[in-house]
Amino acid sequence: NNRTFTMIKPDATQKGHTGGIIDMIIKAGFTIKAMKWTKLTKEQAGAFYEVHKERPFYGELVNFMSSGPIVAAVLEKENAVADFRKLIGATDPAKADEGTIRKLFAASVGENAVHGSDSDENAAIEGSFFFSGLELF
Ligand code: ATP
Numbered sequence: 001n002n003r004t005f006t007m008i009k010p011d012a013t014q015k016g017h018t019g020g021i022i023d024m025i026i027k028a029g030f031t032i033k034a035m036k037w038t039k040l041t042k043e044q045a046g047a048f049y050e051v052h053k054e055r056p057f058y059g060e061l062v063n064f065m066s067s068g069p070i071v072a073a074v075l076e077k078e079n080a081v082a083d084f085r086k087l088i089g090a091t092d093p094a095k096a097d098e099g100t101i102r103k104l105f106a107a108s109v110g111e112n113a114v115h116g117s118d119s120d121e122n123a124a125i126e127g128s129f130f131f132s133g134l135e136l137f
Contacts, residue, residue: 002076005117005123009114011068013069013070034074034131037069038070040070049061081116084116086100088100089103090102093107
């Protein structure tokens with residue numbers, strides 16, 4: 001499959017990194033198929049991250065993800081899921097490679113600037129959480 005889903009997280013939007021991150025995504029060869037600037041309620045953030053609800057950081061994650069604006073987007077490129085995870089770098093920015101989005105813009109493992117889907121299946125599920133079929137082309 002050739003699509004992935006991303007969010008620019010509240011730490012990055014609030015620090016003014018939205019433009020810089022979108023620029024890196026486009027320069028890495030991804031095409032934006034859909035994009036929106038929005039803000040999640042706690043309930044919506046909880047639903048999006050439902051798969052993590054047994055993890056110890058779930059409450060912190062839901063609070064953080066509903067703490068400010070986010071940008072949600074569907075991206076297209078050959079090998080999109082794997083290539084995008086390479087572009088964003090490791091979950092913990094301290095372990096992220098030089099030149100990755102998290103190395104440049106993330107502060108900590110919790111507030112790590114961006115989300116990237118971990119499989120084609122999850123990319124489709126996550127994209128549908130934010131966008132209707134009519135909003136995608
Ligand atoms: P994402 O799904 O956002 O792309 P990921 O797949 O790299 O991130 P996961 O292990 O799936 O990482 O964790 C999902 C998100 O939960 C992380 O991006 C981060 O925001 C948060 N998170 C992960 N581990 C921790 C932790 N130890 N403490 C606080 N938050 C965490």
